[in-house]
Amino acid sequence: MNISVIGTGSFGTSLAMVLLDNGHNVLMYGRNKEVVSEINNDHTNSRFLKNINLNAGIRATSDLNEAANHAELIVLAVPVKAIRSVSKELNQLLKELDKKVLVVHVAKGLELGTHMRVSDVIQEEMSDETMVDVCVLSGPSHAEEVALKAPTTVSTACRNPKSLQTVQDVFMNKYFRVYRNEDMTGVEIGGALKNIIALAIGVLHGLNFGDNAKAAIITRGLQEIARLGTKMGANPLTFLGLAGMGDLIVTATSMHSRNYRCGIMLAEGKTIDEAQAEMGMVVEGVNTTKAAYELSKEYGVEMPITDVLYKYLFNDISEEEAFYALMMREKTGETDKLEDLMEEQYKDWTRE
Template identity: 50%
Template sequence: MSNKVSVLVAGSWGTALASVLAANNLDVSLWSRNLEQVNEINELHTNSRYLPGITLASNIIATSSMKDAVENSSAVVIVAPSSAMREVSRELKKYWKNDMICIHATKGFETETLHRMSSVISEELGCDEGDIVVLSGPSHAEEVIRHCPTTVVVASLNKEKAEAAQELFMNSYFRVYTNRDMVGVELSGALKNIIALGAGMSDGLGFGDNAKAALLTRGLAEISRIGVELGANPLTFSGLAGIGDLVVTATSQHSRNWRAGSLIGKGTKLNDVLESMGMVVEGIRTTQAAHKLSIKHGVQMPITDQIYHVLFKERDTRTAVETLMGRDPKTEMENMRLDTWEQWHT
């Protein structure tokens, strides 16, 4: 197997994962369309826009050529924004070899089709979706790049490829578990960004810990409901990709989604928030996709619904909270279909 691994693209998370691979003595080819960024990485060993103050390993070589990035690689790690995933995968197809391992670490949906990222990639590469590996879990790029202890999960229906991905990434500070529930892992990673937006809004409104704890708990119930409806294992939502990623994204100022929500809670308009962030906030697009999915599948997602109306229908955040608190009385486990995954996967 080649010692070369490709990472597409050179954002904060892509660069952090490239750093993990480089620490494992792999030759890492980091692809970016931005020639100025490529030159900075190769000449200064920094990526100052996304990870300021960090020096990158010398075995991370950046390139603006997809061909040069992918050629002779044993694995390709795709970390493109969800909005660019189809375009990047289509370009990758030109140089793709069937013996390569495809790993993606993008947490979102294609809003037009409501497809998960593994579905988008498999359609463009012409490969079996079950052979793709999903990397997810509680992992801020800012901490991974500093070698803070981090634990993630890689999920695939192909056991051998999941274990190969585990071997590529695992080291003394980056622990990797395997999981066969691709659907649950992908859905968890995408949908928790909506709840993180809500947690940021709650903090921006000054509502305190009680409100945020309730939001995270009931948010996880929403994620589980739609996830099980779409074929996920309910146990996944209590694991690293589920509650683990939800907690880290909804409680930390490292989180773009939390920061965006906090600004909205303080009264900043969405367009102004996105302009000030300067980076992709996946939870915005995911809220649109999840709202459509909840309607399509008849699954109640009241928190998602209110956040959707705040983001896209100019609903006041306090009005959204009042609407949630004023809903009809419910039982806590209402509409939880815990038997669905077992029925579909036995």
């Protein structure tokens, strides 16, 4: 297929390498002309993937119209905050070109203000005239490892089984395995909310808390993700899979994770802006914490880790206050409230 990858960041670049290995004609689009030139001339992307040589078959452009004209399938690999504007621009270009494409997004977050999932934002900005379907690709997949062809397994979700099969066929190879999942809500919520927990774990690491505390936050964090996700209509079993537990583990335990590293920097005294500037990349967990905090109030879901992290990030409470708020909560059972919620939602799913 002719595939355009919109975004020249680390994950977009690594996916371009996967797609080229699979025999597709790949064109990348990026706004930064220096990065585009480096990809075309040096076959590297040193800003986002250090010490990685790109296949010479990967081409890049800074002309979005060229990328739209090239594509049968578009991979949206831009930060959540750019999804709406890029989708709107693509929609107009595709209308002028009188063509439709399949869209696959890999963004992990929620839109600030609207609290919308990424696929809903795309669907709001792109019409039936320009888009066949929108799918999500998500799971435990550090770009650095994908670029090195390290074994990686992810999920893809879409409401249309035919499009879902197409995405699996397009991306899957011997080192990049793709599982199908019909639960778009669960896959997107799992991918978004795990960044909150990874950010919290990074703060704990920076404060020299031990593995016991980290394990507790990861475990309780997964329950928070499941509580909100099931309230929003997700299949609870999704959170035990790649887009839930899998992505949470890899993001909350690795220095490859920008959310984990950002948490460490915050604990060391850096501001959010300073931490993001040092990494040179967007830390999705910051905005997602705010969106998820507001969503939890909207849905009436208890999310103590998200609540405390929100206050730490935006209300300027100290690490000591945050720790006390988590550890001195009321006595409760480990699965109180979660079992009833998940059982109720699972019945709804199996009934469908």
